[in-house]
Amino acid sequence: MGTSRWIMRSVGSLLLAAAALKAWGLEPMARLGVLSTAEAQLTIIALELFLGLWLWIGAGGGAKALGPWLLAVLTFTVFACVTFYLGWVGQSSCGCLGRYSPNPWYAFGLDVIVLAALLVGRPDLTALRTSPRASLAANAYPGACGLGSVTLLTLLLALLPTLGYGPVEQIIANLRGQRVTIQPSLAQVEPGAPGQQREITVEIANWTDAPIRLIGGATDCSCTVLHDLPITIAPNETRSVAVRIALSGQPGIFTRKAAFLVDDQGFKEIGFTMTGRILKNSQPRDIAGGAR
Structure with a gap:
């Protein structure tokens, strides 16, 4: 007992x-x-x-x-x-x-x-x-x-x-005092070999009562925003933003931080994390990556 x-x-x-x-x-x-x-x-x-x-x-x-x-x-x-x-x-x-x-x-x-x-x-x-x-x-x-x-x-x-x-999502953001949010905060990148490129899509939400501008990105990896910048996001609007990442590093699981620079009553960064798997050049993607 x-x-x-x-x-x-x-x-x-x-x-x-x-x-x-x-x-x-x-x-x-x-x-x-x-x-x-x-x-x-x-x-x-x-x-x-x-x-x-x-x-x-x-x-x-x-x-x-x-x-x-x-x-x-x-x-x-x-x-x-x-x-x-x-x-x-x-x-x-x-x-x-x-x-x-x-x-x-x-x-x-x-x-x-x-x-x-x-x-x-x-x-x-x-x-x-x-x-x-x-x-x-x-x-x-x-x-x-x-x-x-x-x-x-x-x-x-x-x-x-x-x-x-x-x-x-807006109620939670208001309770936390967040004016701008990004989802997912953990973005899954499809597996690939070093030198290959992959794309992910994140959603940036403006919970304020004024427009904000997405100026660009600040990252520790090779990422490119696939939109003409700056992007204006209207009040209470959510915009999907595509990002291209160039894979690099040793084979295995990677985790990299990235951030967007936004103009919301001054410049500030909103961060997120990308995670995925680097494959060996000879490793087939459909076997290593699994069904998705």
């Missing part, structure tokens, strides 16, 4: 820490489709907070430990599937810990370890085997309340633009 309590509270603490890091950095989950949106990220944060707290409360043992344990097993099974897929297709960051997200294979290993720990430290399942209906009913109310709250939050986030509050 003591081992089960310790494991459940450790997993709960891990989920609470992951939610805090996501909320602080709010990085897209490796640009994985719908999971890249701010609404999806906030929903995941709410789910992790609820499950983390439920694991702490339910770790006392007895019938109330069954619900959070089952949901934790299901959640980390889904996490493991997602991180395995991201590692398989060659993503360099899982996005699961905000700005400090590890390589997907490391995250997958952590998910597997957590699943193994949950199985080892499972609560007493005797009541579930003898009277499954009563055991599940004892956990139905807190589970329904928590998941219902997460669902309501998702619906509220989806309705915010129609209620006149603007997109979620």
Whole structure:
């Protein structure tokens, strides 16, 4: 019983820490489709907070430990599937810990370890085997309340633009005091050999009530903005900007910082990070890069 309590509270603490890091950095989950949106990220944060707290409360043992344990097993099974897929297709960051997200294979290993720990430290399942209906009913109310709250939050986030509050990205930017934002802040570059060129597209949003100008770029690598500069971005407008990067360096995963120079009540830089993989000249791109 003591081992089960310790494991459940450790997993709960891990989920609470992951939610805090996501909320602080709010990085897209490796640009994985719908999971890249701010609404999806906030929903995941709410789910992790609820499950983390439920694991702490339910770790006392007895019938109330069954619900959070089952949901934790299901959640980390889904996490493991997602991180395995991201590692398989060659993503360099899982996005699961905000700005400090590890390589997907490391995250997958952590998910597997957590699943193994949950199985080892499972609560007493005797009541579930003898009277499954009563055991599940004892956990139905807190589970329904928590998941219902997460669902309501998702619906509220989806309705915010129609209620006149603007997109979620704008609300987050206003809370952080950001006048201009760039997404994704972690841009994935397609694999290529040294000397080859690749293109990425980022979106620059102006959340102010006055136009701003994109003057140029300041980078530590060979990048070119594929637009005539300067670019004027109207108030509350988002513009897509294409950037060409010349690949260089030794084979392997690279991470490079770049920044745009904008004129917004004075000149300032807004930065982002590019990550990808340098291939050997003889290494086929479709094998090394994986499906994308």
